[in-house]
Amino acid sequence: MKKFINGPENLEAEITRGMALAKPGLLRQLPGSNILVRQKLKKDKVSLVFGCGSGHEPAPGGYVGFGMLDAAVPGKIFSSPTPDMILKGIKEVQTEAGVLCIIVNYTGDVLNFRMAMEMAQMEGIAVESVIVADDVATQKNKSVGQRGLAGVLLVAKVAGAEAEMGTDLYGVKDVAQWAALGLRTVGVACRPCVIPSDGEPCFELGETEMEIGMGLHGEPGVMRCPMMNARDTARQMLDLILLDCNYENSEVVVLINGLGGTPIMELYVVNEFVHQYLAEQGIVVYDTMIGNFVTSMEMGGFSISLMRLDRHLKALYDAKAETPVIRR
Numbered sequence: 001m002k003k004f005i006n007g008p009e010n011l012e013a014e015i016t017r018g019m020a021l022a023k024p025g026l027l028r029q030l031p032g033s034n035i036l037v038r039q040k041l042k043k044d045k046v047s048l049v050f051g052c053g054s055g056h057e058p059a060p061g062g063y064v065g066f067g068m069l070d071a072a073v074p075g076k077i078f079s080s081p082t083p084d085m086i087l088k089g090i091k092e093v094q095t096e097a098g099v100l101c102i103i104v105n106y107t108g109d110v111l112n113f114r115m116a117m118e119m120a121q122m123e124g125i126a127v128e129s130v131i132v133a134d135d136v137a138t139q140k141n142k143s144v145g146q147r148g149l150a151g152v153l154l155v156a157k158v159a160g161a162e163a164e165m166g167t168d169l170y171g172v173k174d175v176a177q178w179a180a181l182g183l184r185t186v187g188v189a190c191r192p193c194v195i196p197s198d199g200e201p202c203f204e205l206g207e208t209e210m211e212i213g214m215g216l217h218g219e220p221g222v223m224r225c226p227m228m229n230a231r232d233t234a235r236q237m238l239d240l241i242l243l244d245c246n247y248e249n250s251e252v253v254v255l256i257n258g259l260g261g262t263p264i265m266e267l268y269v270v271n272e273f274v275h276q277y278l279a280e281q282g283i284v285v286y287d288t289m290i291g292n293f294v295t296s297m298e299m300g301g302f303s304i305s306l307m308r309l310d311r312h313l314k315a316l317y318d319a320k321a322e323t324p325v326i327r328r
Contacts, residue, residue, distance in 0.1 A: 001199040008196035012054045012076055019061045023324045026065045035089045036061040037071045046163040046172045047093040049073065050102040050156060051081040052109065055193075056216065058325045059294045063153055067321030067328065068160035069102075077195055078202075078217045080108030086116035090127060098126035098169035102156055102176065104148025105133035128169055130155065130176040134185040134305065136244040137213025137222045147215055149185040150257035150294035151305040154317075157326065161319035175316065182250075182308030184241045187221075188233055189214040191261055191300030212236055216259075216296050230269045237304050238277055247306060251286040252278070253317060255305035260295035262302050267291070274304060286314065293325065 005011055016034040020027045027036045034054075041047075050060050051073030060072035071089040075081035090099050099120070103113045113129060120127045134151035159176035167175070190210040192201035203218035205211060210228065213221025222240070241247075254274055256267050267290050275285055286309055294303075309317065321328045 062325035065323030083115040158316040161316035185305040187303035189301035193297035193299040261300040
């Protein structure tokens with residue numbers, strides 16, 4: 001294992017401190033925790049809280065700031081944040097308008113957030129949640145249901161913009177749910193990442209193999225096959241998305257997300273075909289986001305997300321935001 005770290009035992013704390021020091025005008029770290037919160041909290045709006053395992057940087061902390069999250073609660077590498085840490089984040093950013101928790105659909109995340117929300121409600125805090133389950137490669141009859149992938153940041157963008165407008169808690173929740181309803185993602189991997197505490201790859205793939213539908217933590221996908229070129233890979237992925245959701249005659253945001261080990265140039269090659277293929281299907285691309293937004297350390301691969309837009313979601317997507325990663 002070759003990594004530029006000081007050791008796995010303090011890795012999460014060092015990640016958090018490094019991120020907070022990089023953007024002191026936007027972020028502050030809560031003492032005694034790895035929680036990052038917005039520097040200039042607004043006390044008259046709904047606060048947004050999101051958490052996930054470390055190892056997906058820049059998520060979650062990179063999306064804290066004006067127009068997006070108010071608190072980010074990271075867990076250990078590829079592990080859900082604990083209920084007590086989630087509760088601490090909720091309490092730090094609570095307002096009279098309430099708190100909306102954005103949860104990716106993994107068993108640990110859902111259970112831990114629900115436990116933290118119950119404790120917060122017992123303390124009189126108004127808190128609601130939205131579960132993002134955008135992974136089309138997970139069959140709904142499995143116990144966890146569809147996983148949450150990189151599309152969660154698009155939900156956070158529009159929900160954060162709605163909150164900045166002063167909309168009440170249930171209005172912000174409705175917008176987040178509406179965005180999630182028209183959101184689909186599928187990923188592909190060709191190389192595993194190495195979990196620092198294990199020193200071993202989190203899954204195995206042959207030198208000439210790839211797997212479509214693989215999850216952010218190496219969860220099984222829907223098809224393991226010989227490596228394909230960018231065009232054929234993206235076509236397979238888009239076909240899975242379009243089978244699951246009808247985007248015909250719709251405007252969409254396209255998110256092409258690198259998993260950490262794929263050069264940006266390859267993501268642009270993928271994007272060229274994505275635009276061509278969607279145009280052939282009568283789908284209008286309103287905007288495209290390309291980069292490493294929700295990663296899996298050095299995993300080789302990427303994901304494609306589509307989010308359907310209407311007039312209101314388009315305005316929210318375009319609204320001002322200032323976070324370490326997203327700026328409008």
